[in-house]
Structure formats: C-alpha cells, structure tokens
Amino acid sequence: MATIKDVAAKAGVSISTVSHVLNRTRKVSDAARTRVEQAVCELNYAPNSVARSLKVNHTRTIGMLVTTSVHPFFAEVVQAVEDLCFELGYSLILCNTENRPERQLMHLRMLLEKRVDGLLVICTDTPPSLTELLHQHPELPLVMLDWSRNNDFADIIHDNADIGGHLAGKYLIEQGHRRFACITGQLHKGTSRLRLDGFTSALAEAGLTLPPDHIIEGDFETDSGYRAMQALLRRRTDATAVFAFSDTMAFGALCAITQAGLRVPRDISVIGYDDVNLARFTSPPLTTISHPKRTLGRWALELLLKRIKEKDHRPEQLELQPRLVVRESVCPPGSRD
Incomplete structure (x- = not known):
C-alpha cells in the first residue's frame, strides 16, 4: 500500500507539500498540485484519516443535526453547508432527527464518538434532554440556527x-x-x-x-x-x-x-x-x-469554523434580514383577469 512518502517521491515534492495539497491547508503552486494529484491517482493512495486525526487532533469533519433534509427549506440550507464543506476540504456527517428526542440524542452521541470538529444544529424542536447533553460538552464548537436568543453557550443565527x-x-x-x-x-x-x-x-x-x-x-x-x-x-x-x-x-x-x-x-x-x-x-x-437559506448555511459553517480555530471565541448572534419576493399569487381583492 502506497504511503505519503511514496506520493512525495513520485511527485518530486516534500511530504509537507503533499499534506497541504490533500488537506487544502496552504496554497500550493498549480504545477506542484497537479504532480501530487497525478501521483495520488497513479499510486492509488488513500490517506489514513483515523491516524491523521489522532496525530493532529482534528478530523476535518463537521456534524449536522437537521430536522429533515427532505423538506425543501432544510434541503437548501444543507446544500449550502455541504458545498462550502467541499470547497474547504471538510466532510459533513448529516443526521436527520425528525424532531424525535431519542434520535437527536443518539445522533449527537454518535457524532461525539466520531470526534467531529464542530456541530451545526438546525432542529425546530429542542428538548431539554438535548440542551442538557450539549451543555455537558462545552469543548465542542457549536452553532445553532434559529434557536432562542436566551443562549450563552452557542453561536446563534436568527432569521428575524x-x-x-x-x-x-x-x-x-x-x-x-x-x-x-x-x-x-x-x-x-x-x-x-x-x-x-x-x-x-x-x-x-x-x-x-x-x-x-x-x-x-x-x-x-x-x-x-x-x-x-x-x-x-x-x-x-x-x-x-x-x-x-x-x-x-x-x-x-x-x-x-x-x-x-x-x-x-x-x-x-x-x-x-x-x-x-x-x-x-x-x-x-x-x-x-x-x-436567505444559502446565506444562512454558509454563515453557519463560517461561524463554526471560526469557533473551531479560536478556542477563546465568545458566542455571537448574527441576524439575517428577510425580504419580500413579489410574484403572481397576490393581487388586489376583486381584481379580474
């Protein structure tokens, strides 16, 4: 099985350069990036993500609790989060809760076991049991979407x-x-x-x-x-x-x-x-x-990544502004075609 040393040797670059290309942690010249990607493909190299996460103490994985990804509103927020995760080299573990407390707790425990770097929560029902479990893990960076403003342990985004x-x-x-x-x-x-x-x-x-x-x-x-x-x-x-x-x-x-x-x-x-x-x-x-669902999703992930990097980050509250979109389902009463 090929190692990262084999990839570096074949591409003619340092091991750190290979790491930066794979993890998207630093800008690398186009030529070097192309050689590394070619070497990875030819050697069929697959990074050992478990070993890497133990070494650097992060998994580049984000957890997301959502009521249901089938609903059009949630689906568009999830898509925005997933798109930005892909751009930044993060993986997303998506968990549908269906507003059932037992599923919320089960998924949260699983995400903690997976050692996710941070957690996004967009659930329309938040029972005390879930809040209590989140309180028990203050070390986990957390952003909640559209929750109560009376919250002192998580970043919150409101839709006004x-x-x-x-x-x-x-x-x-x-x-x-x-x-x-x-x-x-x-x-x-x-x-x-x-x-x-x-x-x-x-x-x-x-x-x-x-x-x-x-x-x-x-x-x-x-x-x-x-x-x-x-x-x-x-x-x-x-x-x-x-x-x-x-x-x-x-x-x-x-x-x-x-x-x-x-x-x-x-x-x-x-x-x-x-x-x-x-x-x-x-x-x-x-x-x-x-x-603005895509803005909501991207803001949430950007805020979470900020919280992950800044260990002394103080909880923030951001606000989105709704706007009217006029189409054809409203007209003055009594109007005729």
Whole structure:
C-alpha cells in the first residue's frame, strides 16, 4: 500500500507539500498540485484519516443535526453547508432527527464518538434532554440556527421572523386587502409566534385585526397547509388573502383552493414564507418572504469554523434580514383577469 512518502517521491515534492495539497491547508503552486494529484491517482493512495486525526487532533469533519433534509427549506440550507464543506476540504456527517428526542440524542452521541470538529444544529424542536447533553460538552464548537436568543453557550443565527411576518402583512394591506387568514406553524414554536406577531402588528398599524377563527395551526408541511385551507373554506370566512407561514404549506393551500373551484389570486390571494426553489414554479408563481437559506448555511459553517480555530471565541448572534419576493399569487381583492 502506497504511503505519503511514496506520493512525495513520485511527485518530486516534500511530504509537507503533499499534506497541504490533500488537506487544502496552504496554497500550493498549480504545477506542484497537479504532480501530487497525478501521483495520488497513479499510486492509488488513500490517506489514513483515523491516524491523521489522532496525530493532529482534528478530523476535518463537521456534524449536522437537521430536522429533515427532505423538506425543501432544510434541503437548501444543507446544500449550502455541504458545498462550502467541499470547497474547504471538510466532510459533513448529516443526521436527520425528525424532531424525535431519542434520535437527536443518539445522533449527537454518535457524532461525539466520531470526534467531529464542530456541530451545526438546525432542529425546530429542542428538548431539554438535548440542551442538557450539549451543555455537558462545552469543548465542542457549536452553532445553532434559529434557536432562542436566551443562549450563552452557542453561536446563534436568527432569521428575524417578526420582520418577515410584518412584511407579509404590510404588502397585503398595500394591495388593498382588509380581511385575512393565517395558516401558521405550530404555535408553541418561537418562529411561528414571531411571524404571527409581526403579521398582526402590521394589521394593527392599519387599524385592522385578525379574527381568532381565521388562524389555523399547521406544522410547516404541505399536507397541513392543504387541510388548513380546506377548513378555512368550510368556515366560509370572508378572507381575501391567506398568509401561510411556509411555502410548503402555501403549496397545499393552492391545491385546496384550486380543487374548490376557486382561482388564485382572483378569488383568494396567497403569500408564503421561505422562498424555496419550487416557489417559482407553482401555478401561479408564489409571492413569498425570502429567507436567505444559502446565506444562512454558509454563515453557519463560517461561524463554526471560526469557533473551531479560536478556542477563546465568545458566542455571537448574527441576524439575517428577510425580504419580500413579489410574484403572481397576490393581487388586489376583486381584481379580474
């Protein structure tokens, strides 16, 4: 089996140069890099990552706990993290938790055993058991996405959900709507509460209110948006515009409205949240609040790598700013094609 010495000899470079090429730890001339990569290929050299990690006390591996990588929002964040990991020469171990505490704990223990260099957490439910286990490992660099601001042991990135909800309400009011309905996420979640608070504050500024029976609680998934919209239609509310707290729930709402023989936006306007890639391709294309997912993913990893390198790093809180993306699913009430 070829060794790193064999690669260095064949490429005509030092062992340290081979190491820098393989680990992407220092700039190497294009000529030297090409010779090393050729030698690695010809000798079929495979670095012993276990031995290397024991020697240098890092694995160049990042762990990531995510609710589910199937959901479009999480999938786009994960893709951004994975792309940057690849660029920087890191491996990513992705663990889907499905918001189940036992899976969260099992995956976290596994990642600790794998000696990951740091951990990204993007879970919509964070039970005390997981927080307690994280507290027990203060040596593990950690970044949490969209968690409570009341946290003193991890870096946190917020999406300013209240501002996003306010943007949605203000835009619908500017379009002439005065009667609204909301399909929320689970209302015990901070993100849902903030989006609802932002939306109702925009209405209050215009002297408007959101009737309690015009609020249907969903779970951020398409099926719940579909069922919630059906419930709103059965109640025969006079709402001319619906704010869905995620694009996936908005997709379900669009389907329910169409199946009821109504048209979006002529009969009912719909606005979503997140601006996932599929939002551009619904019929009609979905107006939504953009949550910059690729920026979120890249910021999270960059912040984690900073925490890994700076042992005395103090926890930081960064904020993303949502923005309105206007497409074709909202129009003034009473408009005709």
